Amino acid sequence: MAVFTPVSLEDVTQWITQFPLGQALELKGISSGIENSNFFLTTERNGEQHQYVLTIFENLSFEQLPFYLNLMRHLAERGVAVPAPVANDKGELIVALHGKPAAIVTKLEGQSQMSPQPVHCAAVGAMLAKMHLAGQDYALKQPNLRGLAWWHETTPEVLPFIPEDKAHLLKAEVHFQDAFAACDVHKQLQVGPIHADLFRNNVMFDGERLTGFFDFYFAGCDTWLFDVAVTVNDWCIDLDTGVLDTARVRALVDAYHAVRPFTAAEHTAWQPMLRAGALRFWLSRLYDFYRPREAEMLTPHDPGHFERILRERIATPAPELF
Ligand SMILES: Nc1ncnc2c1ncn2[C@@H]1O[C@H](COP(=O)(O)OP(=O)(O)O)[C@@H](O)[C@H]1O
Numbered sequence: 001m002a003v004f005t006p007v008s009l010e011d012v013t014q015w016i017t018q019f020p021l022g023q024a025l026e027l028k029g030i031s032s033g034i035e036n037s038n039f040f041l042t043t044e045r046n047g048e049q050h051q052y053v054l055t056i057f058e059n060l061s062f063e064q065l066p067f068y069l070n071l072m073r074h075l076a077e078r079g080v081a082v083p084a085p086v087a088n089d090k091g092e093l094i095v096a097l098h099g100k101p102a103a104i105v106t107k108l109e110g111q112s113q114m115s116p117q118p119v120h121c122a123a124v125g126a127m128l129a130k131m132h133l134a135g136q137d138y139a140l141k142q143p144n145l146r147g148l149a150w151w152h153e154t155t156p157e158v159l160p161f162i163p164e165d166k167a168h169l170l171k172a173e174v175h176f177q178d179a180f181a182a183c184d185v186h187k188q189l190q191v192g193p194i195h196a197d198l199f200r201n202n203v204m205f206d207g208e209r210l211t212g213f214f215d216f217y218f219a220g221c222d223t224w225l226f227d228v229a230v231t232v233n234d235w236c237i238d239l240d241t242g243v244l245d246t247a248r249v250r251a252l253v254d255a256y257h258a259v260r261p262f263t264a265a266e267h268t269a270w271q272p273m274l275r276a277g278a279l280r281f282w283l284s285r286l287y288d289f290y291r292p293r294e295a296e297m298l299t300p301h302d303p304g305h306f307e308r309i310l311r312e313r314i315a316t317p318a319p320e321l322f
């Protein structure tokens with residue numbers, strides 16, 4: 001159960017009067033998250049019921065949240081399928097509830113598609129390209145906080161815990177990624193706000209219709225190609241082996257390319273970028289496994305999954321971008 005801060009309907013009844021949402025009818029805790037306390041909120045306005053998600057942020061602060069919430073609003077206003085945050089009567093998107101930052105966003109229809117077919121991957125690729133284009137004129141700037149600098153900070157923290165062969169791979173890959181980040185091709189890559197964690201569990205589908213991307217709390221400014229690589233490394237693989245499924249890769253990258261054509265530099269950078277996407281999640285999973293943060297991770301994800309993916313991306317070239 002991932003409701004860390006209990007909230008009752010009575011608590012919300014008064015609090016919600018500052019939002020143009022009508023009256024709170026029902027509040028249900030959502031069990032699946034791992035970082036925040038999330039609730040489905042039903043309200044009634046002019047005789048009609050509406051569904052929202054109320055999130056109480058357990059780790060992110062009032063200072064950190066505007067980048068993420070304003071990005072969601074910016075994207076929603078430009079027709080990207082993401083939850084739209086609701087402002088209160090002072091125009092604020094982040095409002096204290098039980099002393100912690102909280103926000104209300106629109107509820108996406110559908111469920112996560114955990115066994116995606118090419119048709120789902122194509123929808124994700126097209127929406128991802130649309131999202132990158134729509135984010136171009138987003139005014140707030142924040143780096144990807146899980147990027148190269150974080151890999152350098154985190155690697156020495158996990159090295160003492162892991163056996164020699166893994167330590168060797170980790171150090172060698174960080175070294176390889178340093179060289180890649182410094183090369184001319186990398187400097188030519190398109191940069192902007194990215195989701196940076198667009199896994200299967202962060203996208204909703206109603207049948208084959210993509211209804212939205214959510215969980216933007218790892219978003220930051222980084223290369224668009226890194227976002228594509230992270231997404232392909234989750235959506236287009238056999239989960240047991242990490243091996244890429246060519247049909248799903250083609251569907252995702254072709255659909256992306258049709259909306260926002262990849263550049264020659266992106267074509268060149270594709271194989272090392274897939275390795276970067278694997279390294280990022282191998283490292284965060286190692287960190288969460290060996291250095292668990294208090295009351296944050298209920299069940300740490302398996303680091304071995306992304307170690308396998310990284311080894312596989314090093315050993316076997318992925319299908320070309322175009
Ligand atoms: N806007 C939304 N619309 C519909 N469901 C949502 C929305 N936001 C979150 N959820 C539901 O809440 C669950 C937990 O959200 P998530 O952002 O993954 O939490 P956490 O940040 O705590 O890991 C999701 O798996 C999803 O079922």
Ligand SMILES: N[C@@H](CCOP(=O)(O)O)C(=O)O
Binds near residue numbers: 035
């Ligand atoms: N996608 C990451 C973990 C982040 O968790 P999320 O539920 O907030 O997406 C991973 O799989 O390691």
